Amino acid sequence: MALLDISDLQVVYPNGHVALKHISLQAKAGEIVAIIGRSGAGKSTLLRCINGMQPATRGRIVLDGDEISAMNERALRQARSSIGFVWQEFNLVERLPVMTNVLTGRLGHNNPFASFFGYFNAEHREIALKSLSRVNMMHRASNRADKLSGGEKQRVSIARAIAQEPKILLADEPVASLDPELSMQVLGDLARVAREVGVLTLINIHQVEFAVQFCDRIIGIAQGEVEYDGAPDGLTGPVLDRIYRFDKQGSPDINLTPAHAVA
């Protein structure tokens, strides 16, 4: 049975904008899935639905047998403690040390009373340190988060998500704020760590070549619908045209396809 099962998901915003028309997809534990598509295609909305930040208008999202789309706020909090989220703008709590930022990933698992006083026992600290060492950020553990560079921040934020020991890891444009070289390194780290811990990972990404390089499976979304769902080597020119250039049919072909994807 699939770990994540989304069926006929529809999201309509209060202003009437249809962000997702009908999305159905399944994903297994340990898969690394890239979600590609143009800005406004509904990629972010999809991720925000999976962790319950965006309520679904219609359809079901089932994660590990629990229906996210039918949960109240309390149940959702419980579910979110095993859903890691990596943000485009990192969103570390800037004035806190790196270690405390990673420990916030343990808040859903720690004794609430202990958390109130900032107490995390050795077991939780061990998990946090292990997460930090997976992204090679141990040497920064005592620094304040605002002292870190962009790439370091995103690695720490990956560690925070991994420290949750999540069932699923969601990354919304994780490298869009980084330069191309750093993008590749950080995305490589994200994919490597996800494989090491064997967590199902969904990554929203604009760089098709990175998606092809690091992910097992590509889902292309256009105009709120799944346009492509399959292996990276199935991303041929016409498929990319349908994902990215659906409104420019017949215009001269610009080669969006990375060379190794066509081969």
Added chain:
Amino acid sequence: MERIEKSHQVSSFPTPDSVRADLLRPLPRLTARSLIILAIAGAILLWSLSGVGPGPSNRVTSIFDPFIAMGNLIGRMLPPEFEVVREQAVDINFLGLQIADFTITRSEVNVFGSTWEIGWLPIVSSIFETIQMALIGTLGAVFIALFLSILAAKNTAPHPVIYTVTRLFLNFMRSIPELVWALLFVAAVGLGPFTGVLALVFGSIGSLTRIFAEAIEQINPEQVNAVRATGANPMHTFIYAIIPQALPLFITYSIVYFEANVRHATILGYVGAGGVGFLLFKYTGTSDYAKVLGTAIALVVAVTIIDRFSSWLRGRLI
């Protein structure tokens, strides 16, 4: 129809030429509106002056009289004096455990032919009491403000109605100064520094909560979302995402209020709520102006030390 629209457009949107003419004008244009505003402002000023001018009890006949009177008073203050009590029993104990018990008696010493009194200075214990009051009063207000500010900030209030009610309550609290709280508490719970502490707490929480709430409203909501997305409950989100971001302003304003409360605590003794004010009340009551100046000098020294200390503390904490 078209012509009406066009003329309307001309009147509401100035043409480049008229803007240019206005910008070239060296003095602002005098219009009926600006004249009326000037007249109203002048009238308010005259009305205020008419209410606060010198009365028959002020013995003022010329503009120089107040300054001459003040000069006379300063003359009576010089040289400054410090009160030395004849006998002061000192009982030092820590939480009931007695450490020392002795009496300080006043004695006279001769230094190069001039006589000095040495002994216990009540101003010292008064200033310590004032600082204790300010410290505990500010900490009490900060503690209450931390919780109230959650309800008084738009982004953390559980419901808009709670937000509005809290803000109304804060406005009410802010409109009552410390001295009025002290008068009320002296009537309710009696004399002493504890009354002063209550007055300082109640006098500070209104403004302090408002400032704390505004600090909370200025934080980056994305960092808060990220912590919430890990499954943290609202209390933990507040502790781990909101407080760290608002902390610099919390600390700055807590220290500012501590400094202000030292000064407020000084005056509270006037109504019997402990601190240096009681001494000032005593000395002015007996027209002992040299001792008033002595007290003022001691206060200046204490406030300067506290200001230095608090700016050092702020530097260390932020």
